[in-house]
Amino acid sequence: MNEKVNRRVTLAAQPVGAPKDSDFQMIEGSVPVPGDGEILLRTIYLSLDPYMRGRISAARSYAASVEIGQTMVGATVSSVVASNHSKFEPGQLVLGYSGWQDYEVSTGKGLTRLDPNTGPVSTALGVMGMPGLTAYVGLLDIGQPKTGETVVVSSAAGAVGSVAGQIARLKGCRTVGVAGTAEKCRYTVQEFGFEQCLNYNDSNFVERLKDACPGGIDIYFENVGGKVFDAACALMNTAGRIPVCGMISRYNDTALPKGPDTLPRLMRAILTRRLLVCGFIITDHGHRL
Structure with missing residues (x-):
C-alpha cells in the first residue's frame, strides 16, 4: 500500500x-x-x-x-x-x-x-471469524445434526459451506456438497473431506443428487437458492431441517425468476413432512465470537 x-x-x-x-x-x-x-x-x-x-x-x-x-x-x-x-x-x-x-x-x-x-x-x-460462526450457528443451532444423518451443503467450496460440511462430518454425518465447477467439487472432496460433491451445472444434477442421497436429506444447509434449493427440498426427509444462510443465486435479480412457481410445492413439503425452514442473521450472534 x-x-x-x-x-x-x-x-x-x-x-x-x-x-x-x-x-x-x-x-x-x-x-x-x-x-x-x-x-x-x-x-x-x-x-x-x-x-x-x-x-x-x-x-x-x-x-x-x-x-x-x-x-x-x-x-x-x-x-x-x-x-x-x-x-x-x-x-x-x-x-x-x-x-x-x-x-x-x-x-x-x-x-x-x-x-x-x-x-x-x-x-x-474466515474459519475463526464471521463465516466460521455462520456455519457453526446454522448447522448446530438450527440443523442439530445427529450421527448417521445426511447433510447437503450448497456453495460447499465457499467460506461458510466448507466449514459447515466439516462440522457435519465431525458430528458423524454423511456430507454431500454442491458447487458450480468440477474444480470446486474436487477441492471440496479432497481438501474439506466431503464424501461427495456435485456440480449443479451438470445437465443430470437432479438425478445425481437423488443418487447421492438414496435415503433422503435430513439437513440442507442453504446458501444459494434457485434450482439447487428446489432439488434439495424434493428430497427432504420428514422432520428435516433447512438452515437458510443465504440466497446467492437471487441477489442480482430484478424480477421474479422465469419458470413454474415452485412455492406451492415447497409449502406442501414443509407441511406434510413437518420441515423446519429457519433463516438466521449472524450479526444476531456476534457476541459468540
Whole structure:
C-alpha cells in the first residue's frame, strides 16, 4: 500500500442487476490523522462477502444500506500504525470493520486484538471469524445434526459451506456438497473431506443428487437458492431441517425468476413432512465470537 495516500472505494450508484465498475468510485486522499483517544489503522486483509450485495441495494434488509458516496463496508484485519489510545499500541493487529480503504481512524470501539502466535491472522475473517460462526450457528443451532444423518451443503467450496460440511462430518454425518465447477467439487472432496460433491451445472444434477442421497436429506444447509434449493427440498426427509444462510443465486435479480412457481410445492413439503425452514442473521450472534 502507498504510505502517503489513502485509497478508498465508495458507492457511486446502487446497482441494477449485477454490480458493474461504474457503480463504484476509487477516491485517493491524504492519510487521516488520529486525535486524542484515537488510533490509525492500516488495512492488511479485507473480506469480500456475499452479504455486501444486499448492503448496496435500496431494498429492505436486516442492515442499513451503504449510502451513495459512503465507503464500502467490510470486515478487515488491520495493523495499528499510530495510537493516542491507552489500550492500543503501534504494531498490534486487530479485527475491525474498516471497509474498502487503506487507512481508517478509529476510537477503538468494536475492535478485537489478534494474536499472530495462535495462527494466521487472516483466519479471523474466515474459519475463526464471521463465516466460521455462520456455519457453526446454522448447522448446530438450527440443523442439530445427529450421527448417521445426511447433510447437503450448497456453495460447499465457499467460506461458510466448507466449514459447515466439516462440522457435519465431525458430528458423524454423511456430507454431500454442491458447487458450480468440477474444480470446486474436487477441492471440496479432497481438501474439506466431503464424501461427495456435485456440480449443479451438470445437465443430470437432479438425478445425481437423488443418487447421492438414496435415503433422503435430513439437513440442507442453504446458501444459494434457485434450482439447487428446489432439488434439495424434493428430497427432504420428514422432520428435516433447512438452515437458510443465504440466497446467492437471487441477489442480482430484478424480477421474479422465469419458470413454474415452485412455492406451492415447497409449502406442501414443509407441511406434510413437518420441515423446519429457519433463516438466521449472524450479526444476531456476534457476541459468540
